[in-house]
Amino acid sequence: MTGERIRVAIADDQQLVRMGLRMVLDAQPDIEVVAEAEDGEHAVAVASDGGVDVILMDVRMPRLDGIAATERIAAAGPLPRVLVLTTFDLDEYAFAALRAGASGFLLKDALPADLLGAIRAVHAGDAALAPSVTRRMIEQFTAHAAPRPSAELDALTPREREIFAAIAEGLTNDEIAARFYLASSTVKTHIGRLLQKLGARDRVQLVILAYEAGIAGS
Known part of the structure; x- marks a missing residue:
């Protein structure tokens, strides 16, 4: 895979967020932003068009939220992989997105280096998980179930x-x-x-x- 660029799509309903992420990603020699989506429906369409390796998926979006969009994308095949972006470290919606088939999640206030590392990990087929946050999130989910x-x-x-x-x-x-x-x-x-x-x-x-x-x- 030497020389190949990771093709990324950004799904977020806030244009400023998309612009900020694009600036960080496009500065990398091995990453290229190939599409943007302002809602979940558009994200699903972008995924189905092919040509995308990783989708950065916001959780709360209009028309179709990130959970439902992730479920549709994951059900369609192994690619593109979905990396969920969430504002809160104990966001039950983000956990639901993981169960729907996302390959990882990241907090929106993460450092650029962490974002880039997460994208590369997901693209390589690994998980992109913040261990402490994931542990608390999963424990919260399983605390009430045997x-x-x-x-x-x-x-x-x-x-x-x-x-x-x-x-x-x-x-x-x-x-x-x-x-x-x-x-x-x-x-x-x-x-x-x-x-x-x-x-x-x-x-x-x-x-x-x-x-x-x-x-x-x-």
């Missing part, structure tokens, strides 16, 4: 369950490799098997499933 058993968990090996829990902690592949004394390639293989066995779209959904199944501690 752990949900899953027959699919029975198919996991002990090592896969360990890595499953580590993913829920927000550990990177390298951190998981260091914890369990594994090669990074081995960790990737285990994660691929977890995705297949649990029917998860990506790393974000593995985190959610881990909390819902009681794999991750509170």
Whole structure:
């Protein structure tokens, strides 16, 4: 993928926000803003046209909110990946967007470097999660529900369950490799098997499933 630029679309109902994001992104040699959308309906249309790798998705927008738009985009296929932007770190709407198929979320007051890192991570197929915020958000969601058993968990090996829990902690592949004394390639293989066995779209959904199944501690 050397030399390829990440094609980004910005979906936000505030023009000034779109302009600010565009200025940051277009200054990067490996990122190109190829489209903008002022509401969720337009975001879905932009995604369906192809030619977009990552969509920055605001949560609260007119006509169609970011949650519904994300669900439609995710249901249509693995690309483009959706990175949700939210104002509040405990925004239940942002969590709903993750469940709808977003590949990560970021607070709107994040540093430019964090935004750029999140876009690159999502494009590479990883999750873009702020671990502390994600943990609080998911714990808030699961606090009022008993752990949900899953027959699919029975198919996991002990090592896969360990890595499953580590993913829920927000550990990177390298951190998981260091914890369990594994090669990074081995960790990737285990994660691929977890995705297949649990029917998860990506790393974000593995985190959610881990909390819902009681794999991750509170």
